[in-house]
Amino acid sequence: MAMNYSEAVMDHFTNPRNVGEIENASGCGTVGNAVCGDIMRIYLDIDGDSVIRDAKFKTFGCGAAIATSSMATELVKGKTIQQALEVTNKAVMEALDGLPPVKVHCSLLAEEAIHAALWDYAEKHNLVIEGLEKPVSDIGEHDHHAVELVEDEDEL
Amino acid sequence: MAMNYSEAVMDHFTNPRNVGEIENASGCGTVGNAVCGDIMRIYLDIDGDSVIRDAKFKTFGCGAAIATSSMATELVKGKTIQQALEVTNKAVMEALDGLPPVKVHCSLLAEEAIHAALWDYAEKHNLVIEGLEKPVSDIGEHDHHAVELVEDEDEL
Amino acid sequence: MKQIYLDNASTTPVRPEVLEAMLPYFSEDFGNPSSLYPAGQRASDAVAAARATLAGLIGAKPAEVYFTSGGSEADNWALKGFARANASRGRHLITSAIEHHAVLHTCQALEKEGFEVTYLPVDGDGLVDPAAFEAAIRPDTILASIMFANNEIGTIEPIAELAAIAHAHDVVFHTDAVQAFGHEDIDVRALGIDLLSASAHKLNGPKGVGMLYARKGLRLANLIDGGQQERGRRATTENVPGIVGFAKAAELACAEAADERARQTALRDHAIGRVLAEIPHARLNGSATSRLSNNVNFSFEFIEGEGMLLQLAARGICVSSGSACTSGSLDPSHVLLAIGLPHEIAHGSLRMTLGRETTREDVDFAIDALKQTLDNLRMMSPLYEDYQRGNVESVIERMAA
Amino acid sequence: MKQIYLDNASTTPVRPEVLEAMLPYFSEDFGNPSSLYPAGQRASDAVAAARATLAGLIGAKPAEVYFTSGGSEADNWALKGFARANASRGRHLITSAIEHHAVLHTCQALEKEGFEVTYLPVDGDGLVDPAAFEAAIRPDTILASIMFANNEIGTIEPIAELAAIAHAHDVVFHTDAVQAFGHEDIDVRALGIDLLSASAHKLNGPKGVGMLYARKGLRLANLIDGGQQERGRRATTENVPGIVGFAKAAELACAEAADERARQTALRDHAIGRVLAEIPHARLNGSATSRLSNNVNFSFEFIEGEGMLLQLAARGICVSSGSACTSGSLDPSHVLLAIGLPHEIAHGSLRMTLGRETTREDVDFAIDALKQTLDNLRMMSPLYEDYQRGNVESVIERMAA
Numbered sequence A, B: 001m002a003m004n005y006s007e008a009v010m011d012h013f014t015n016p017r018n019v020g021e022i023e024n025a026s027g028c029g030t031v032g033n034a035v036c037g038d039i040m041r042i043y044l045d046i047d048g049d050s051v052i053r054d055a056k057f058k059t060f061g062c063g064a065a066i067a068t069s070s071m072a073t074e075l076v077k078g079k080t081i082q083q084a085l086e087v088t089n090k091a092v093m094e095a096l097d098g099l100p101p102v103k104v105h106c107s108l109l110a111e112e113a114i115h116a117a118l119w120d121y122a123e124k125h126n127l128v129i130e131g132l133e134k135p136v137s138d139i140g141e142h143d144h145h146a147v148e149l150v151e152d153e154d155e156l
Numbered sequence C, D: 001m002k003q004i005y006l007d008n009a010s011t012t013p014v015r016p017e018v019l020e021a022m023l024p025y026f027s028e029d030f031g032n033p034s035s036l037y038p039a040g041q042r043a044s045d046a047v048a049a050a051r052a053t054l055a056g057l058i059g060a061k062p063a064e065v066y067f068t069s070g071g072s073e074a075d076n077w078a079l080k081g082f083a084r085a086n087a088s089r090g091r092h093l094i095t096s097a098i099e100h101h102a103v104l105h106t107c108q109a110l111e112k113e114g115f116e117v118t119y120l121p122v123d124g125d126g127l128v129d130p131a132a133f134e135a136a137i138r139p140d141t142i143l144a145s146i147m148f149a150n151n152e153i154g155t156i157e158p159i160a161e162l163a164a165i166a167h168a169h170d171v172v173f174h175t176d177a178v179q180a181f182g183h184e185d186i187d188v189r190a191l192g193i194d195l196l197s198a199s200a201h202k203l204n205g206p207k208g209v210g211m212l213y214a215r216k217g218l219r220l221a222n223l224i225d226g227g228q229q230e231r232g233r234r235a236t237t238e239n240v241p242g243i244v245g246f247a248k249a250a251e252l253a254c255a256e257a258a259d260e261r262a263r264q265t266a267l268r269d270h271a272i273g274r275v276l277a278e279i280p281h282a283r284l285n286g287s288a289t290s291r292l293s294n295n296v297n298f299s300f301e302f303i304e305g306e307g308m309l310l311q312l313a314a315r316g317i318c319v320s321s322g323s324a325c326t327s328g329s330l331d332p333s334h335v336l337l338a339i340g341l342p343h344e345i346a347h348g349s350l351r352m353t354l355g356r357e358t359t360r361e362d363v364d365f366a367i368d369a370l371k372q373t374l375d376n377l378r379m380m381s382p383l384y385e386d387y388q389r390g391n392v393e394s395v396i397e398r399m400a401a
């Protein structure tokens, strides 16, 4: 089965936006694990008005993992924390014109990485962000299976 | 599996020698049966010195059946009865540069047809031909199987 | 010598347009469809497009089409794969006595595995009787396999009716459509077909590629395990040129099918008419009406098939006797025996199958050659001698009476 | 953009001479080999000649060679066919943990049928240990299947030694030679091979055709039942152009094998040398010595394979990660795990496989591109960041220590 990535995915994969680190970031979150083949780390710079002034990422993973990281950071930049919570995996997928079924988990990972960075920010600043639950740090194994089932349904 | 007939077989099949009947033949024998797909009838004209002056045949059967009939009649013409008994299926096959394994039974049929015609001659004339046994009139089913086994051995 | 090819049910030449469509995938876009780089992606896209084309031609979804190495593998997979995966539901299968050996020998293999198979008889035209079909269904029947059209005598079976009966009894319905696809209109949903086999080389596509349509949701054990190709159901690096050629050939055949059917039916009936009028002791095998437009099958009394074929071949006429797969065998066709022919005339049968390149001149030339050949062989036949002397009667006359 | 194809273990382009040899059999000598007229006879002769050629190349008799639809079918047939036909003698099989999925998934299917399979581990180079092999043989062992050479890491197994051990215990020996045929010298008699699988598209032949060599006298259940093709053991109208192309490709490959082996070994070792010298955190996978001359396989730390492949593809370099059949899957290669790689570096592996058209310039261009790609991806990698900050250690360094 060959990967059929959209042009948007290929663009964000080959020219990823926001690669890098933020020194003394307001929040930083890492999700996934190397055993499963995907790790995403997102750095957020959040100002006093709860606006995300900057976002950077580092990702170990497939083309889709890199593209979703790039798109997710693009989508949250300039948004308030509350608006950023609306950047769901669906939003990331739509912005990328979709993902192959087997790669849907990458968009979940991107959503979780943002949440993890926000959670880190909240912990550091002793805040409670409404609607934010403690993210699953390891979104690996379990999810793959769910996704494979979806794929099967989709293809048959 | 395609038939690989020798040129000699194809020649005797497409231009069969000695097709026909002999009115008031000295001996006439028919072997095989239509259910199995092969019938051969051979007519012999035998003179007082036990020399086969003429031989004719009619055959219902495959290319090899027709070619072996043609060759067998050629081989016995001009021979004495005793010499004709030496026209075995091997002799017919050799004269035809061989037969595909699955067609070996046709040469047996030709040998039997000659014998049947000689038997008929002997009966009509109250003779005993030394070395001639009563031919099997129906040389069909049983023989096919024997031949198939041979083929298997040969091919593996 | 000019060759007149009248054996299109056996195999067909690849059409130039088809070969042209295949060519780029041998040495240029030769990549493995499973790979990520462009040469592989183009191969992968070509396979996906071919799958969509073929699915569309039979009213299926692309994900219901699986490529195979031919009609035989599709038949084997449908029957063995379904039977093995559904044995817990029952171990009885129904098929007909006139199926291709790819179905019949597969059924025999399944019998050795403990399945039971009912081989339905057919009538004199080669038709399966729907009432007999229904009567054969048992509580443990899981699968029925009845061919769409017979490869020897061209009889087209009442598929929609049989499939409806099968479904009324919760029996899954397979059809071997190797002879019908690209000739007859097939809509698997409208006809109620659950599994369907087809082969490219019967419709001017390449040899070595076929397909199995399997309705979504059917459980099917794999025949060929390994990599994830064909959604994990049939392993092997895809035969990309073959698959592309199959789709192209099927697309062209289906587009032209209505016209070709009309043209060939006229030719066929012309041939049948001439033979019946001009050659004594001849019998048309198969249905006169529910018949593939390209099939002419006769039995000729007093002569044997192989001799006839060889003499016709010597005159440049390519035809067959019995099915291609069994030529070279000593047994008369099981199909001709099933429609009630006695052995002696089953041996003397001839199949002429028309193709898209066959002209009326070809047919007339072939029939003229056939007349000469039969004269020749009958003159050589001890059976004809007996008949002429009044020692035996004509089997065909007896059957007709 | 110029494409540099370095994925010849996945598939190869059809050579012009091979396509030329195939072409007449699509539309001219297109007849069914089972038929009696000249177009069929020529096809039949071509198949017979191809069979004789292929048999000769491996030291077998023509009647021991059976054509299939590819390497996967040959593997399935060898294992399922032999196991099913010989189950009364025993129900235990031995194979290795690094076989192709066409063998491994077939073994799993046989386990469901009640057979038991021992999956032998391999050492860090991917080699099966003959002593462990012998120790695994039980009184009820009927078949062993050990690949000639591995498709991912190129390791060549000690086939003669393993086959001799198998025979000493009355165990039949199969080898999947899909990667070796046309590259390594193979004489089935000298090596003691009873069953051997090969595939045309791995040696510049067409996709969709392969072969199974089965020593005379072996009992083998059919995988595909039906007509009498392949002496009644594998039904379907023969893929004549494919078979002709396979023989032509194999003939050319074997004639050039010694020269190509020398040439490619030099190229391979040049590539391995450059990578080890110029790219940090890289590990050669597979044996350095008992290795196919066309195989280069590395793991690179801190990066993941698919990203690397895509970036290389964007630079015109066609390579693979894991085996072709499993790319697109989420699981790391079972072969790399079997030679002891931890998951995280198994994900970052790269296979470059050379072909007859590969030049030194190609290899150097690819390695330059690889260096840039790895710089790029590592810059993006949170694992590399952690490593540089001293938070984690290098797995490859730990393994080497």
Ligand SMILES: Cc1ncc(COP(=O)(O)O)c(C=O)c1O
Pocket: C235, C236, C237, C238, D009, D010, D069, D070, D071, D072, D073, D075, D100, D102, D147, D149, D150, D151, D176, D178, D179, D199, D200, D201, D210, D325
């Ligand atoms: C070692 C090995 N065995 C079997 C196969 C399967 O071959 P094919 O794709 O021809 O079915 C391959 C290649 O995919 C292989 O590398």
Ligand SMILES: Cc1ncc(COP(=O)(O)O)c(C=O)c1O
Pocket: C009, C010, C069, C070, C071, C072, C073, C075, C100, C102, C147, C149, C150, C151, C176, C178, C179, C199, C200, C201, C210, C325, D235, D236, D237, D238
């Ligand atoms: C009705 C029918 N089924 C199956 C087959 C087998 O097809 P293939 O030769 O493609 O395996 C044929 C032709 O040989 C056929 O006519």
